[in-house]
Amino acid sequence: MIGETAPYRDATPAGPDAFSGHNTKRTGSLVARSPAARELVMHPVVLGVCDRILGTNSTSYQLHLTQVIDIGPGEPAQYLHRDQWAWDMFPFPTGFEVEISTIWAMQDFTEENGATRVIPGSTTWPNDARPTHDDTEPAEMPLGSVLIYTGSVFHGGGANRSDGRRIAVNIDYCLGWLRQEENQYLSCPPEVARTLDPALAKLVGYSRAAYALGYFGDTQDPMEALHPSGGSHGFGALPTQRA
Ligand SMILES: O=C(O)CCC(=O)C(=O)O
Ligand SMILES: [Fe+2]
Numbered sequence: 001m002i003g004e005t006a007p008y009r010d011a012t013p014a015g016p017d018a019f020s021g022h023n024t025k026r027t028g029s030l031v032a033r034s035p036a037a038r039e040l041v042m043h044p045v046v047l048g049v050c051d052r053i054l055g056t057n058s059t060s061y062q063l064h065l066t067q068v069i070d071i072g073p074g075e076p077a078q079y080l081h082r083d084q085w086a087w088d089m090f091p092f093p094t095g096f097e098v099e100i101s102t103i104w105a106m107q108d109f110t111e112e113n114g115a116t117r118v119i120p121g122s123t124t125w126p127n128d129a130r131p132t133h134d135d136t137e138p139a140e141m142p143l144g145s146v147l148i149y150t151g152s153v154f155h156g157g158g159a160n161r162s163d164g165r166r167i168a169v170n171i172d173y174c175l176g177w178l179r180q181e182e183n184q185y186l187s188c189p190p191e192v193a194r195t196l197d198p199a200l201a202k203l204v205g206y207s208r209a210a211y212a213l214g215y216f217g218d219t220q221d222p223m224e225a226l227h228p229s230g231g232s233h234g235f236g237a238l239p240t241q242r243a
Contacts, residue, residue: 001036005068023072029187030066046102050173053097063203064172065182071114071166077159080131084151086181094124099151099174106167111138114160122154176209194226
């Protein structure tokens, strides 16, 4: 993963603003670029969490973004935020989770090198809460561990006070009816998606959500675009009335 992404990380410019990090590189398109990242995207523990948190209604979930986050030495702590603010700060009801975020440690995560700072229990805080560094805890963890949190958890990248880089892989998932942050059809176009395990291709976005979201052509299932006999014509199951 580190090796596979090295040429792309080397070519990635640092962030354009304080939130992205002026000394932080964000390298995406990981499904297309890294076979090892595909295994992380499909990790059964993570998908088990997604099944439980995001898979409880007729709408499936999908990949939201894939990103190596490489924080350089001297980078200050990131602004504390909720990842679900990506949807234009829409105030989703408390307890209604729309996203699962994962941060895979590509090296030991320490407080000094910028371990992600999280505020356990902040899922119920109001959107206009103004958390401070003192409310947070560092997600210190050994190489290969994963931090999993929902889109409603206040968190942020930690300050990197070490003299090395802090490298992590951020893979997020969201409900199938929300717009994906990373445009997966450009990041992982059909000619690449066609070579993937069909379950992964569906998670990337080559699938329909709910009754009709995501069809193409004459109401075709996106899998038909990848494999001529792989999908079905017509829409999905009719939605059932929700209480
Ligand atoms: O790099 C990290 O530890 C967290 C980054 C993050 O939360 C974000 O970019 O949304
Ligand atoms: Fe975040």
